[in-house]
Amino acid sequence: MNESDLHNRVRAFIFDEFMQRNHAPSASETAQALGLDSAAVRDAYRALADGHVIVLQSSGDILSANPYAAVPTPFVVETARRAYNGICIWDALGIVANLGCDATVHTTCGDCSDGIALTVRAGKLVQPGGEVVHISVPARHWWTNIVFS
Amino acid sequence: MLLFRSEEHVDRWCELWSQPRGAMFSAEQAWQLAQQWYQADRREAAWRRKTVDEAEATFAQLGFTSDFWRLR
Numbered sequence: 001m002n003e004s005d006l007h008n009r010v011r012a013f014i015f016d017e018f019m020q021r022n023h024a025p026s027a028s029e030t031a032q033a034l035g036l037d038s039a040a041v042r043d044a045y046r047a048l049a050d051g052h053v054i055v056l057q058s059s060g061d062i063l064s065a066n067p068y069a070a071v072p073t074p075f076v077v078e079t080a081r082r083a084y085n086g087i088c089i090w091d092a093l094g095i096v097a098n099l100g101c102d103a104t105v106h107t108t109c110g111d112c113s114d115g116i117a118l119t120v121r122a123g124k125l126v127q128p129g130g131e132v133v134h135i136s137v138p139a140r141h142w143w144t145n146i147v148f149s
Numbered sequence: 150m151l152l153f154r155s156e157e158h159v160d161r162w163c164e165l166w167s168q169p170r171g172a173m174f175s176a177e178q179a180w181q182l183a184q185q186w187y188q189a190d191r192r193e194a195a196w197r198r199k200t201v202d203e204a205e206a207t208f209a210q211l212g213f214t215s216d217f218w219r220l221r
Contacts, residue, residue: 088150089150096183111154116152128175140219
């Protein structure tokens with residue numbers, strides 16, 4: 001297996017775990033599931049992080065495989081099967097788009113903390129109110145601190 | 150990237166946290182952006198991240214054409 005094939009298999013496994021179980025697999029779990037060498041999988045995780053496909057914690061564990069977050073966040077995506085977390089409103093709606101199912105995003109106003117729910121049904125945002133999305137970091141600087149962005 | 154009740158709430162947040170007022174758009178535009186960005190199945194072997202040109206084209210398609218959305 002060449003390096004590209006390895007990275008593709010690891011990427012596919014990571015995203016499948018998030019999509020099916022909302023689970024962030026460790027490198028050793030991925031290695032075991034795919035019958036691969038752990039060191040090679042850890043290298044693949046680093047390569048995927050360098051390519052901005054996933055974000056790693058300092059421990060080497062996955063923080064996010066965008067749009068899916070591995071940790072609790074203020075952006076909860078509720079589907080008929082399970083709940084997911086996104087790092088921001090873009091990613092939370094991205095989870096809905098990626099799964100291709102009906103879902104409701106539960107979050108709060110960044111200013112007043114009032115609860116806001118955005119529902120997507122049959123591919124359409126249902127009765128959006130006057131809510132607005134704001135991002136303060138210009139696009140070319142997003143990956144300087146992707147968690148803040 | 151946060152969601153706010155209205156523009157007034159954005160202004161209050163920017164002042165409180167000393168953040169510049171950056172880009173602002175509707176929840177519907179955010180949903181369109183989310184679909185453009187994340188609809189593809191990232192498990193597919195052929196999947197790859199958007200190039201800078203493709204990303205800027207996606208932004209432009211949604212009307213995001215200001216300097217804020219430039220990637221270089």
